[in-house]
Each structure stands twice: as structure tokens, then as C-alpha cells.
Amino acid sequence: MTSKARVLVVEDDEAVRRTLVRVLGRTECEVLQSGDGGDGLRRARELHPDLILLDVGLPAKSGLEVLRELRRGQDTSAIPVIMLTGLAGLSDKVEGFNLGADDYVTKPFAVEELSARVESILRRVRRDRAANPLTRLPGSPDIEAETCRRIREGIPFAFHYADMDHFKAFNDAYGFERGDRLIECLAACLTDSIAMHDGGAGFAGHVGGDDFVAITSPQAAPFVAQSLCGLFDERRSRYYSAEDLARGFIRGHDRQGRPETFPFVTLSVGVVTTSCRVLDRFPKVVALASEMKMSLKAGPPRRLSSFAFDRRSDLGVLRAWSRAAGEWLTRADVLGQGGRP
Structure with missing residues (x-):
């Protein structure tokens, strides 16, 4: 409009x-x-x-x-x-x-x-x-508007940017219709996680494709991220054949058409919060969360979904939530990531 x-x-x-x-x-x-x-x-x-x-x-x-x-x-x-x-x-x-x-x-x-x-x-x-026509979640304009509202009103928030790893291989193997069902599954995992841990204060949005956003309170952020990864890893098995589940991977082809095996789809979730950073512009929020997400994708192969918090601080404090340790950590590292290998 x-x-x-x-x-x-x-x-x-x-x-x-x-x-x-x-x-x-x-x-x-x-x-x-x-x-x-x-x-x-x-x-x-x-x-x-x-x-x-x-x-x-x-x-x-x-x-x-x-x-x-x-x-x-x-x-x-x-x-x-x-x-x-x-x-x-x-x-x-x-x-x-x-x-x-x-x-x-x-x-x-x-x-x-x-x-x-x-x-x-x-x-x-x-x-x-x-809204996205598949998931009916708010799209990019509403994601930006909600983020800017929280910035404008001085509301502390965490911005989660999630997408799937190896989703193309899944689509190639099972077809776009089942790929859409897996996207709907991710949307449900996101909204369920927000409902469980951030009540009416959380926001779920669908950028498009397999890209999703959650906006939560900083306090709820580690629990939402952990729940999202856990629920998705639990529910994704419904979309694989019994043969692939028994094998532990799917067979497909790389971009050059050569036979290749691919792991099951996982999530990479980058999170940035106002607890550590001064988040005063929407492009900055997206860029930082995207950077954290890409740090996960650039890491070693994973069997399970994982999330990474940006603990680089504009205030000189370096902090991160570790999914593996289940606690807040304070370290000298610049980038932190949680999750199981």
C-alpha cells in the first residue's frame, strides 16, 4: 500500500x-x-x-x-x-x-x-x-517499524536473526512443497519460543525465504534463542524420510552437479542486544545480527542448531550467553557462540 x-x-x-x-x-x-x-x-x-x-x-x-x-x-x-x-x-x-x-x-x-x-x-x-503469504508473520516493513519503535521509545531489546543451513539441499531432495512446510515449522518454533519466554512483549517476523527475525527483551533473549534451536532440532525430523533419518544425512548434488552428501537442516541464529551495544539505527542492528549469524555459518560443521550473541560492547564489557554452558560468560573474546557441535 x-x-x-x-x-x-x-x-x-x-x-x-x-x-x-x-x-x-x-x-x-x-x-x-x-x-x-x-x-x-x-x-x-x-x-x-x-x-x-x-x-x-x-x-x-x-x-x-x-x-x-x-x-x-x-x-x-x-x-x-x-x-x-x-x-x-x-x-x-x-x-x-x-x-x-x-x-x-x-x-x-x-x-x-x-x-x-x-x-x-x-x-x-x-x-x-x-505479512508473508506463507507464514502470515509480519514482513520486512513491520520488522523495521517495530525495531525503530523500540529504539525511538528507548525500550531495551534483543534482535535475533535466524535462517536455515543446508536448506537448498533439502529443497532439492524433497521439493519446494515440503520446503514450505519446513519454513512453516520454523515459524511455529519461533512463535512458540517467544510465547514461552517473552509473553506478549516479543515480536516474530518473516523477512522472506528461510530468514526470520525475533525481537525480544534482553532478559528473555537467551531463553528464546535456546528454545528456538531446541524446538527446531526436535521437530525437523518430521520432514525427513525414514531412510534419511536412519542414514543421518541426505544425498544430493553440489552446484556443479556432482554427487554429494548433506547434513540435516540446522539453524544459525545471530543475536545482538542493547545490553552491550548502542543500537540506535535499524541498519546497524541488522548488520550486527547478520555478522553474528555468519560467524556461525563460517564455523565448523554442526549437527544441531546454534546461536551466537554479540558480546562486543560499546561500554567496554564483553559478555555472552553460551548455549553449551547454560550461563552468562564474561570473556576477552570478541565473538561468542553457543550451541552443541
């Missing part, structure tokens, strides 16, 4: 239409207008607005008829619709909801209520469009 949402108002009463346009103008929407059902349907098909305000009692083609045709159209079936109805429109409301209306506003309406309902639906539209 562009910075200005497009809202189509389909209302035959000119005075009401002017009021709606004025109210929507305050929300920084681009307002499109139509005075009858047929024209409104045509404009919806041509312009693909982000939201439609549709009067039930339109002449010739009623609002309910327009709604029915919108929901039948492939290009218009998902457009949110707020129906406008009179005080005595209970039956219209029931029929409208059955046809797929998203909300109703009763005329005469309170400006504050209308604005709130419009904003609520537009927020949902933005969230849905930014």
Missing part, C-alpha cells in the same frame, strides 16, 4: 458524501467518489481501492447487490467494505455480513466512530499486505 490509502465512497446522498469525504480527508486518505452502485462497481474494478464505504440504500443497483458482485469478482473479492445503513437496517446488516461485509456504520454516524472504524480496517490491510 502506498503512503496514502485509497478509499472509494459510494453514496447517492450528496450531503452525506461530502461529509464522508471531509472526514476521510483528515485521515490522509485519497478519497474517490461515486454516486450510484453501477458506477461504484465499475470504479472499484478499475481502481482497486484499499477500502470501500458503500451505502446500502443506493438507487437502481443497491449496496447489497454491489457487495455481492464485488465478492464474486477475482480482483475485488478481498477489498474491505464498510456498509452504511439507516437506523432500521438490521436485516440489511445481517444480509450484508452474510455476503462478506467487513463492518457497518449506522447513519447518522459519529465522526469519531467512522474515523476509528476506517483506521482500524486500514491498519489491518497494511498488516496483511506486509
Whole structure:
């Protein structure tokens, strides 16, 4: 969605239409207008607005008829619709909801209520469009927005950047459909880990492909990272054949087409926290977490998933959580990593 949402108002009463346009103008929407059902349907098909305000009692083609045709159209079936109805429109409301209306506003309406309902639906539209279509987790724009919000409000946080090792070999061996199921498994492991250890304060996002992000409190970070790695290592076996599980690896080909064996998929999770670093810009956060993730990938082969905390400190303190030791460590090392070999 562009910075200005497009809202189509389909209302035959000119005075009401002017009021709606004025109210929507305050929300920084681009307002499109139509005075009858047929024209409104045509404009919806041509312009693909982000939201439609549709009067039930339109002449010739009623609002309910327009709604029915919108929901039948492939290009218009998902457009949110707020129906406008009179005080005595209970039956219209029931029929409208059955046809797929998203909300109703009763005329005469309170400006504050209308604005709130419009904003609520537009927020949902933005969230849905930014979400990854496979996992339904928030995508890159929301990941950046949530990180920047915590920076702006001075909220301490940890940023976890996770992706899979040897995922291409898995996809080549089992196909993209099972690869998608494994991505969904990783998403579930991430959200489960946050729910267990950071409650309502944590955030899970899906950058794309097999790249995921978690934003948690610094205190919860080691537990979330450890849980994520443990859950994924436990659940991944569901996606391998019995033969491969017994063998302990999969057979495939390298990029030159030569036969090669590959270990099971593991996770590499890089974590950076405000406990040690001054994280004041989103690109810096991503770069540091990516560096920690790549330090794991550049290390020796692993059978199990692992995470690495950045313990280089802007405050002169070097600290890291070790998955292997199960405790906070203070060392002179620059990079630290936890996990089992």
C-alpha cells in the first residue's frame, strides 16, 4: 500500500458524501467518489481501492447487490467494505455480513466512530499486505517499524536473526512443497519460543525465504534463542524420510552437479542486544545480527542448531550467553557462540 490509502465512497446522498469525504480527508486518505452502485462497481474494478464505504440504500443497483458482485469478482473479492445503513437496517446488516461485509456504520454516524472504524480496517490491510503469504508473520516493513519503535521509545531489546543451513539441499531432495512446510515449522518454533519466554512483549517476523527475525527483551533473549534451536532440532525430523533419518544425512548434488552428501537442516541464529551495544539505527542492528549469524555459518560443521550473541560492547564489557554452558560468560573474546557441535 502506498503512503496514502485509497478509499472509494459510494453514496447517492450528496450531503452525506461530502461529509464522508471531509472526514476521510483528515485521515490522509485519497478519497474517490461515486454516486450510484453501477458506477461504484465499475470504479472499484478499475481502481482497486484499499477500502470501500458503500451505502446500502443506493438507487437502481443497491449496496447489497454491489457487495455481492464485488465478492464474486477475482480482483475485488478481498477489498474491505464498510456498509452504511439507516437506523432500521438490521436485516440489511445481517444480509450484508452474510455476503462478506467487513463492518457497518449506522447513519447518522459519529465522526469519531467512522474515523476509528476506517483506521482500524486500514491498519489491518497494511498488516496483511506486509505479512508473508506463507507464514502470515509480519514482513520486512513491520520488522523495521517495530525495531525503530523500540529504539525511538528507548525500550531495551534483543534482535535475533535466524535462517536455515543446508536448506537448498533439502529443497532439492524433497521439493519446494515440503520446503514450505519446513519454513512453516520454523515459524511455529519461533512463535512458540517467544510465547514461552517473552509473553506478549516479543515480536516474530518473516523477512522472506528461510530468514526470520525475533525481537525480544534482553532478559528473555537467551531463553528464546535456546528454545528456538531446541524446538527446531526436535521437530525437523518430521520432514525427513525414514531412510534419511536412519542414514543421518541426505544425498544430493553440489552446484556443479556432482554427487554429494548433506547434513540435516540446522539453524544459525545471530543475536545482538542493547545490553552491550548502542543500537540506535535499524541498519546497524541488522548488520550486527547478520555478522553474528555468519560467524556461525563460517564455523565448523554442526549437527544441531546454534546461536551466537554479540558480546562486543560499546561500554567496554564483553559478555555472552553460551548455549553449551547454560550461563552468562564474561570473556576477552570478541565473538561468542553457543550451541552443541
